[in-house]
Amino acid sequence: MLDHCSISHKGGIVLWSRSFTPAASQLASSAASPVNSLIRDALIEGKNAEDHYEKDGYAVRWTFFNELELIFVVAYQRILQLTYVEDLLAAVKSVFVKLFEPFLRSFVKSLHSINAASKVIPAGASASWDFAQAFKDWDQMFDKLLKNFEDKAAQERRSRNKSTIQRIIEDTTPPSDDPSTLPSQSGDDAMDEQKIARNVQALKTRLRGRGGRRVSGRGGTLRFDSGGGRDSHPGSDSDSPAAAKKKKTKSGRKWGDEVPTEGDMASLDYSSDKPDGSNPALPSKVDVSALVDRGSLGTRTVDGMYEVKDWEFNENGEKEDMDRFISQALDSVSLKEKGKASTGTFGSSFGSLFARLTGSKTLTEEDLKSVLEGMKQHLMKKNVAKEIAEKVCEGVGESLIGQKVGGFQTTSAAFRSALATSIRRILTPKTSTDLLLSIRTKLSSPLPSTQQRMPYSITFVGVNGVGKSTNLSKVCFWLIQNGMKVLIAACDTFRSGAVEQLRVHVRNLSMLGPDGPTGSKGQVELYERGYGKDAAGIAKEAIAYARDNNFDVVLIDTAGRMQDNEPLMRALAKLVAVNSPDKILFVGEALVGNEAIDQLTKFDRALKDFSAASGTRKERGIDGMLVTKWDTVDDKVGAALSMTYVTGQPIVFVGCGQTYTDLRQLRVENVVEAILSD
Structure with missing residues (x-):
């Protein structure tokens, strides 16, 4: 009810x-x-x-x-x-x-x-x-x-339940495996041997389709092969010693006739730095200039704070604005008057609507149907997920239906305003995106004299291969440039090479302090306990280590996992519930489109459901997003709209390159401009 x-x-x-x-x-x-x-x-x-x-x-x-x-x-x-x-x-x-x-x-x-x-409207306007x-x-x-x-x-519910029960009764009547239920062989109804054989064969066929079962009888056990193979019993030829000899056995691989020498072993040793610096996997001298892109470096404010650059649409200066978009709509109207207008594009649909509006008119659903369909196609071309594009169009339509417009120009302005406002309203975050302010607020808040200050912790989650570890290191570089002491917790204990990858990043980042390549090894460390361990326990130990050694921030790297894998999602929720990180950042790709909705929705829902089920007082979901491979999409930035629409949480950063400086922050107006561009 x-x-x-x-x-x-x-x-x-x-x-x-x-x-x-x-x-x-x-x-x-x-x-x-x-x-x-x-x-x-x-x-x-x-x-x-x-x-x-x-x-x-x-x-x-x-x-x-x-x-x-x-x-x-x-x-x-x-x-x-x-x-x-x-x-x-x-x-x-x-x-x-x-x-x-x-x-x-x-x-x-x-x-x-x-x-x-x-x-x-005054508060007492309805009193009269x-x-x-x-x-x-x-x-x-x-x-x-x-x-x-x-x-x-x-x-309808009673009718549906009745039909369901009837279908279950019809579909689940099994063959009887109990010999006592077979018809008696005495009297006129006694079955001959051929009929019994046919019944047994029919029973075998039915059970073969059910995955194979054993039926106990008076003469022993009949084994029914679910794969259509030969039926057998304990005395059959398939269990004989002769048959066993015919089975193929796996032979051992031969690696060579000679024992490897010390030289061979040394050439294959990539596990640690060598004293002579001859290890090709870990060079003794790193080219610091290759780790940063001077053109991508952020700027420092008057108070010395390091800010990453803003992402700008069409950074070459050839920006397309909404006025150009409207002018194309006007052109499409003139083409339609000549009988040359095409259909299916955003501009042509837009123009076909305005061509009918020659005077003052109240917009109806029928008037907006064609232009909203064109808008949906336009948004989908910008990599906005289909479901989200439909919702945005519905919202724009609902805001326009019933409005009175006065011809082409007025309708053009109303439609442009409604579309831009809808996108801007979705992208505008309802929580602060100033991560540095949140960190400094926690570190500077007063504490009782008996309580130790806890570091600010950020957990990075996402599916496999999206770039969690790489972009975690970019965030670490940004924090180091702001004078923060960072501990990276290697909680991906499943993927081979995950710990070694973070170790290389820590070695590189230790050479990029806030004052340049001056060897600031105390600014960043790696906390790792190898592979096959409990990730939640490692994160807890890392936070305690950071607390005792005066680290400002703990960055927790987690193993990638698919959103439908319930056991792994429960393990991730356990890590969140045990350690209560200050931020949970979902790392997703800018190219995924519709898949972003499924990934983000299921990650957020699984974290909320499983963390609440673990005994915590409140649900913990995604707090923000970091979108990777942003440099590959040009103006197709619809993933930002889709992800923000799903969770209502902001996009904190976007990754757009291979160096530690390739991190950007999004401005709402730049994203709106890119989505509305033709």
Whole structure:
């Protein structure tokens, strides 16, 4: 059943509401209610990743009626998974508007006339309106609608359960393995030997398709081969010594007839530095200039803080702006008038809509259908995941339907504003992206004299091969340049060479201190315990070591894992629950497109579910993203939109090269510009 239903004006005035349980009534009146969270997170910030919103065990669905600026909201317990909610919302919107349209239009008109200049609705603007009297018949009508949908859902559920039970009965009637159930051989119904043989063969065939089973009988055991091979029993030829001799055995590999010499062993020794510096795998002298790109170095502020460079769209200076985009739409209109306009592109769809708008008009869903489809194709070409592109287009359409426009130019400006605003609202972070400020705040906060200061810890997670270790080292370089003392915890105890890779990075980074290549070995260290160990335990030991040795930051490297591997995701959640890192950064590729949604959603959900199940007081999900291989996508930066849309968390950095200086931070306007470019 439902927990809460409400009808509100976009200005924040509640016209009608109903809570179905005491708990829902108390929750609806609190600041932490799912409806208030919906308005803040989904409607204002526009970061709803699904077609519904989830908060504190509740699922919230909504729909708009833009012409009268109404919002229809329904909340229910997420575990119920009510299937009729969308149809109920559509019916409630249709019936409510039809019944009370004159009153609603008068109410909305009065709100607009209160403060037309500032468009701010005073807190007491609704005091003069008696909503209880105006909507006195609505409660009864709503009850009828709700009962109708609940009865229909219950009937469908009973019908579905009945058909499921019947199908299970038909599909799961097994052959009888009990000899006592076979027909008696006495009397007229006694079976001859041929019939018995046919029954046994049929039973073998059926069991062969079920993966192979043994059937005990009076004469011993029949072994049915699931792979279609020969049936056998303990006395068959397949178990005889002669058959065993025919089986092939694996022969040992021959490596040579002579014992390797000390010289041969030394040439194959890559495990440690040699005194003479002759180890080809670990050269004694590293070219520091190859570790940094001077053109990619960040800048220092007046207070000495090192900031990485901003990523800029089309850094060669040939930036495309929205005015060019609109001019292309105008060109497409003139082409259409000559009968030469093409279809299927964003510009042509945009122009075909404007060509029909010759005067003042109220936009309808039919008017926007073609241009929204063109917009979706445009976003998908920019590497935005299909589901996210559809949601963005739906949001733009909902904001435009019912608006009055005055011809081509006005519609062009309204559409451009709605599209840019939607993308900007999604990309604008709701939490701070200033990681350095968070670190300094924790390190400078006052502590009791009996308590030791804990270092700031960051955990890097993600799938295999996205570049977690490499980009962790880039973040470490940035921290070293800001005077931080960093400990890298090697918690990838599975992948061969993972510890050695971090060891090489630590050796290189120790030569790149805040004052240049001056050999600052005390600035960065590696904490490792080899392979095959518990990653959560190693991370805990590393944090304790960093605390005792006055390290500022601990960077925790984890093994890559696929998002569908439940045992590995549980192990990762255990590491998070045991060590409570200050930041969990998901490392993903800029090229993955639709796969980014699946990866990020499942990582975030698995961390929240498994960390909460481990006994911690609250869920821990992804706190931010680091997107790698950003230099390979040019203007196809849709992965940033997809990832931010899914979690509502910011992209802290993007990696765009192979040196330690190839780290960038994203500015929202630059990403918006790249997505809107043609």
